[in-house]
Amino acid sequence: xxxxxxxxxxxxxxxxxxxxxxxxxxxxxxxxxxxxxxxxxxxxxxxxxxxxxxxxxxxxxxxxxxxxxxxxxxxxxxxxxxxxxxxxxxxxxxxxxxxxxxxxxxxxxxxxxxxxxxxxxxxxxxxxxxxxxxxxxxxxxxxxxxxxxxxxxxxxxx
Numbered sequence: 001x002x003x004x005x006x007x008x009x010x011x012x013x014x015x016x017x018x019x020x021x022x023x024x025x026x027x028x029x030x031x032x033x034x035x036x037x038x039x040x041x042x043x044x045x046x047x048x049x050x051x052x053x054x055x056x057x058x059x060x061x062x063x064x065x066x067x068x069x070x071x072x073x074x075x076x077x078x079x080x081x082x083x084x085x086x087x088x089x090x091x092x093x094x095x096x097x098x099x100x101x102x103x104x105x106x107x108x109x110x111x112x113x114x115x116x117x118x119x120x121x122x123x124x125x126x127x128x129x130x131x132x133x134x135x136x137x138x139x140x141x142x143x144x145x146x147x148x149x150x151x152x153x154x155x156x157x158x
Contacts, residue, residue, distance in 0.1 A: 012039035036068040037061055045091040048098065048113055053079075055088040082118030083109050 006017040013027035030037055034054070043055040052063040059073040077085040084104040093100045093113070100111040107123035 007044065009041040009044065014041075034063060034066055034068070036072075037063075043088045043091045043102075045093055045100065047100070048093055048095075053091070055091065058086055080111060080116040080118065082120075082122070083111055084123075 008015040008017060009030065012029050012031070014030050014033070015026045015028075016023045030039055030041065037054055038056055041054050041056055044052060046052055050064075051069075052065075054061045054063065055076065056073075058076045060076055060079055061072045062069045062074075075085075076083075076088070083102050084107075086104075088102050088104050090103045091100060098113075099119075100113055102109045102111055102118075103126060104123075106126050108126050108129070109118040109122045111118050
């Protein structure tokens with residue numbers, strides 16, 4: 001979710017979805033919109049400060065709108081303490097509690113943007129979210145304010 005819209009990334013393409021419909025002129029190549037961002041993005045989210053964070057493998061990029069900030073990409077281990085350093089499958093900032101959630105493999109982390117640290121009692125098993133298989137490929141905020149996760153199989157089948 002970026003600026004209240006759902007963005008879906010696959011390979012070198014991305015789609016913008018609003019009110020459950022893909023917007024006209026999409027899919028679009030990632031490089032047309034976000035110069036300097038590689039293909040095959042693993043995860044993306046909008047931080048509480050309005051900046052966009054994109055993850056691929058063990059690196060991350062920080063963008064202000066469509067412009068990459070100087071000095072990026074950076075290694076994932078520099079993003080914060082206690083989060084996965086090899087790969088993030090999906091990420092979302094949840095406004096009601098002001099935490100970011102990172103998902104990787106069969107575990108998830110709750111991250112405090114202010115202190116740049118994951119909570120001490122994390123990671124926890126992703127099974128606590130219900131019947132979501134490991135390595136979810138997307139996250140979104142539902143109309144009732146909850147977090148929804150896309151299992152990998154949904155996005156791989158389309």
